[in-house]
Amino acid sequence: MLEIHLDEQDIDRQLRADVQLGLSATPKWLPPKWFYDARGSELFEDITRLPEYYPTRSERTILAERAAGIAAITEAKTLVELGSGSSEKTRLLLDALLSRGTLGAFVPLDVSRTALAEAVAGLTTDYPTLSVHGVVGDMTDDLRHIPDGDNRLVAFLGGTIGNLIPAERAAFLTGLRAVLGEGEWLLLGTDLVKDPAIIVPAYDDAAGVTAEFNKNVLRVVNARLDADFDLDAFDHVALWNAEKEWIEMRLRATTAQQVRINDLDLTVDFAAGEDLRTEISAKFRRPGLETELAAASFTLRHFWTDPQGLFAVSLAQAVSG
Template identity: 70%
Template sequence: MTAEPLEVYLEERDLERGLRDDVRAGLSAEQKWLPPKWFYDARGSELFEEITRLPEYYPTRAERAVLAERAPDIAALTEAKTLIELGSGSSEKTRLLLDAFTRRGGLGTFVPLDVSVSALRGSTAQIAADYPGLRVRGIVGDFTRQLDRLPTGGRRLVVFLGGTIGNLLPAERAEFLTAMRAALEVGDWLLLGTDLVKDPSVIVPAYDDAAGVTAEFNRNVLQVINRELGADFDPGAFDHVALWDPEHEWIEMRLRATRPMRVRVLGMTVDFAAGEDLRTEVSAKFHREGIAAELAAAGFVTAEFWTDPDGLFGVTLARAR
């Protein structure tokens, strides 16, 4: 079966407008910031794939270990007819679920949602070829804005992997989970991957690897802004910084100016002092009890919680109530 034509709810002009709005707001703030979604142009996506294979970067391996062991349980417990993946990218880990559902039978439709047309076009075509009995409906959209576009009907399982929910600030997480619940019917399922709180000596190197790949990935956001908005950042004049915040229990990635500089973008003049930080990512880490509480506040009940053998990463299966 071939993949269906992509359903596009996010146009290039929407992405450009979003980038402009975020850059204008973030660079004019007293403490400068940019959201992490702008890392992922073609080069950024390549770099992130490289990061997931680094020895220091445990989240991908740990989450994969959970899915490899528990995918048959997930298929049996949910008996889903439609599997929806948010921020799907290549859907590589999701194949463990697709394999389990295929062996069990009953899954009719796979719906990956991502902002990247090119990534979706490639992944949907490959999945349709590899799972010939499966209907594949790719949706081009932003999971923080287009949840109302998810297909309805049948028993649904929404999959949100990679610890990506940790990139949202607490208020944003609450808003997202509430919107997620509103998009589901009672009895639908959510499978959520979350990185867990652990010794910072394990966490920090995952965001500051010895080979410098994460540093290049971090600075790539400046290349994106230069290319898309005609800015004149000098990416080489910023150091990559990864800091553990014990109060909020999250890692922060920052770009630190190595010298005073003046950047022009969107008609603004943005001054950086030597040593000034631009925050580019927050990646929250979680406790089991905290995940369950946030889900419960949004209208979900936790059915199962699994970790890898080392207890590094958690996968929660929750049901809409």
């Protein structure tokens, strides 16, 4: 089953609003969600297999070790995954919860109707006893469409919460808590603060895959809004912001130039060396994460890391405010 709360017209309106706002701002920015057309999704899958990109491997290691324990602790009847994509890592949780004998339903939520339809079809085939209810929606706007349930476990993996600035994270966690009942669960993947010499190459790999992925946001704007970005006129930049403890991905104009976005009747000037920020990826420490969760009425129950301490998976429970 596929429930649609976000269609192509909605996506087009969001893109137009984001591009108008972000490219008119100082400094300029675009949200990272616009990386992910079909080509962008393929490139990201390539990134997750790069030797420099540790988050996916580290999180999978934790889930492989802890899935059975998570199932025993939560005894979840419904598993919800936000930003599910292919739901590959989630199969570790599905297998553990089904083995526990509690799980009856899986609800993946994703903005991509195509990717979600493929995932739902595959999961329905592979797990014939499981009710699979896909929701096409935005994790920041459509949480209210998560089906009601009893003892739900919401998984938000991959460190994606780090793409939100602190105010956005607070709003997201508060919104999620509002749709959960007391005692329900959040399983959260977060990248951890560590030596920048480990972090930065994960966003600036030697093969240049991340650079191509970063520039894909310009391809998306060109294709969907009839713009004329010259991708060769921008360099990929990944910087560690020590004060805010996050990575910033940017596209840096190599020359002074004008970009025309015809569908918005907008002309954008770039100075030589000017940056367009396309993503932040915040890294976390346990005390700060625990504070953010508590502010949204979640209590941190468990905090697991991989053997190298690169990444964490946290299990938090909704409590009364």
